[in-house]
Amino acid sequence: MEIDCLPFYKTGYFTEFICDYLAEEPQVRNFYHRFPNLDNFEAQIAEKATSFPDGNREVLYEALQKQYKGFEVTDATRTHLKKLKEPITFTVVTGHQLNLFTGPLYFLYKIVSTINLTKELKTAYPKYNFVPVYWMATEDHDFEEINYFNFRGKKLKWNRTASGAVGHLDTKGLDEIFEAFSNQIGNSANAKALKELFRKSYLGHNNLAEATRYLANELFGKEGLVIVDGDDRNLKSLLLPYAEKDIFDQLAYKKVSETITGFEALDKKYGVQVNPREINYFYLKDGLRERIVEQNGAYFVNDTEIRFTKEELQKELKAYPERFSPNVIARPLYQEVILPNLCYIGGGGEIAYWLELKTMFEAMQVPFPVLLLRNSALVITDKQKGKLEKMNLSVADIFLRQSSFINKKIREISNIDIDFTPQKQYLEEQFKAMYDLAEQTDASFLGAVKAQEVKQKKGLENLEKRLLQAQKRKLKDHVMRMTEIQNELFPNKSLQERNVNFSELYLELGEDLIPMLLEALKPLQLEFTVIKV
Structure with missing residues (x-):
């Protein structure tokens, strides 16, 4: 291992x-x-x-x-x-x-x-x-x-x-x-x-x-x-004393809401995972699990005819704690x-x-x-390991999104240079002289030079993309093998652990798993x- x-x-x-x-x-x-x-x-x-x-x-x-x-x-x-x-x-x-x-x-x-x-x-x-x-x-x-x-x-x-x-x-x-x-x-x-x-x-x-x-x-x-x-x-x-604080004082709702407000104030990138309810318990009985809700001092089991006064619900809690299911x-x-x-x-x-x-x-x-x-974890079998080694694919490679994964490897294995960075740098050097000339004339000419530079760079980028696509077609068998092994290890383009059942690994590893x-x-x-x- x-x-x-x-x-x-x-x-x-x-x-x-x-x-x-x-x-x-x-x-x-x-x-x-x-x-x-x-x-x-x-x-x-x-x-x-x-x-x-x-x-x-x-x-x-x-x-x-x-x-x-x-x-x-x-x-x-x-x-x-x-x-x-x-x-x-x-x-x-x-x-x-x-x-x-x-x-x-x-x-x-x-x-x-x-x-x-x-x-x-x-x-x-x-x-x-x-x-x-x-x-x-x-x-x-x-x-x-x-x-x-x-x-x-x-x-x-x-x-x-x-x-x-x-x-x-x-x-x-x-x-x-x-x-x-x-x-x-x-x-x-x-x-x-x-x-x-x-x-x-x-x-x-x-x-x-x-x-x-x-x-x-x-x-x-x-x-x-x-x-x-x-x-x-x-x-x-x-749980009874804590359930009472939740149901009758809405303590959990108040405190978790304060924390969520802190999340939102901190940074929008931190999304809220779950939102609290005023009452965070279900009523559980005879094939039923429905939310308990409060309206005007009365308590109802959602989508049923079951209802309680506050005193009746307090008695129900004490008599039948098993009927109260936390969310x-x-x-x-x-x-x-x-x-x-x-x-x-x-x-x-x-x-x-x-x-x-x-x-x-x-x-x-x-x-x-x-x-x-x-x-x-990602579990790679001996057969899959052999495929990765044969194609010189690293652990870091296979975690890339598939388009980036393919592009990176095609650039590495291609027998021609698909990276037009040197050409772009050469183009920038050529345009420096043009900018020097433009500064001696007027602003309108400066804008024209800039527009031409953008156009030329865009042209090089398009040529680079077309060359990359051409190499993908030329190396399509290799691309197919790469994507096949990545799809094996990341089914549905997601982590193995979120899709695969343990039985697939057990068939190969048995009691050693x-x-x-x-x-x-x-x-x-x-x-x-x-x-x-």
């Missing part, structure tokens, strides 16, 4: 906001608490230790015991579950939707980043325990975002009607996906292992939450991953209330919306976690990783 690294800003796939955050630019400093470097975790541990009640640990432990009932728990995960009861134990968390068969590759990268950070923290702070946590987004209701995965450029889609929290959905219809997938992957040993994993995960469990827990546990249980489902009555009981603004707070957490690991979009939340956390008196951009990622990905390195296997 060979590993190359590239600064995130040089990939062209990350926003200016995230790149500025990683560079610790001063204008971003007010939006986070502590930057993700190893030394800063000492203060984060001390802060969380003094603010996280032991009673919350008991509630968390008991909830997880129930959630894992009926599942085979590895020794490593069982040890971590027990350690969560101890005041010297802290978590590192990543969260993700219940994408079918993990969805895109970055699901794995998120969890590997989380596991590897806990290992680094244990080495740096050996007297404490650190537990990797995967937070399942079981209450999300956007079925269209999670009901498919891509395999070899084709979408394998779960077609069914769905409403409410996706974690509650039964697994009816997934046998059809299993058949379609099985027919495409062949019968190698790795293919058979993938089929069995899909079958046991989705055909062996009653709902999507259970299926996803089984799948993540099979992939990462050996590493002690703890899987948390926030759709839990007892866990939500810990994208409130869910991070929920996570930090119920977990002894130090760090959240997420993608660029996630980190961007977390950066909107710091003042809300301060107002709620909950420590704001360290925010770490997950590892991103996850150990390879665990070895290659360094979460605090803060660079894009290119892995050649």
Whole structure:
């Protein structure tokens, strides 16, 4: 295995906001608490230790015991579950939707980043325990975002009607996906292992939450991953005082709105990732997940006949906390209330919306976690590596936009000089004499000279472009091979990790895939990783 690294800003796939955050630019400093470097975790541990009640640990432990009932728990995960009861134990968390068969590759990268950070923290702070946590987004209701995965450029889609929290959905219809997938992957040993994993995960469990827990546990249980489902009555009981401040005082709305105003005043280049609502909770019940809205002192569940007075809603909260589902603004707070957490690991979009939340956390008196951009990676197989070497293509080359990539390489490999820079410089020298002459006459002649220079330079540029196009046609076979390998590595002209499912790599690497990622990905390195296997 060979590993190359590239600064995130040089990939062209990350926003200016995230790149500025990683560079610790001063204008971003007010939006986070502590930057993700190893030394800063000492203060984060001390802060969380003094603010996280032991009673919350008991509630968390008991909830997880129930959630894992009926599942085979590895020794490593069982040890971590027990350690969560101890005041010297802290978590590192990543969260993700219940994408079918993990969805895109970055699901794995998120969890590997989380596991590897806990290992680094244990080495740096050996007297404490650190537990990797995967937070399942079981209450999300956007079925269209999670009901498919891509395999070899084709979408394998779960077609069914769905409403409410996706974690509650039964697994009816997934046998059809299993058949379609099985027919495409062949019968190698790795293919058979993938089929069995899909079958046991989705055909062996009653709902999507259970299926996803089984799948993540099979992939990462050996590493002690703890899987948390926030759709839990007892866990939500810990959220009640914070939910009341959100629903009845609109505290989250006010504070996040202030931060967004700060974004906009700072620079228009920092786009707002999510906007807060006056109430950042849904009402969750019997296949329903709809927003709670307030009008003239009364509370309504959007698009339903359900309504409450303020007193009735307060009673509903206390009697049925499980019916109140936090949205994208409130869910991070929920996570930090119920977990002894130090760090959240997420993608660029996630980190961007977390950066909107710091003042809300301060107002709620909950420590704001360290925010770490997950590892991103491009995996290049041995066959693809051979193609790149044969065409003398570097890592930096393949990250270029395709038109720039082709133009750059055509200029390099052409047997004639396509760069007309010397001719342009010679032309400029010739026109200097013309300008000297023009200064001795009048301004109108000076303008005529300038216009002619522009015309001549434009002519050279057009000739350069025509020559480049001619060379592209002449070298069309080479251009085709270059674009083919770039399209393989960047499907749909996007990052591999955002399109490809892990099954494609598993077919080639098998059980070596996850150990390879665990070895290659360094979460605090803060660079894009290119892995050649």
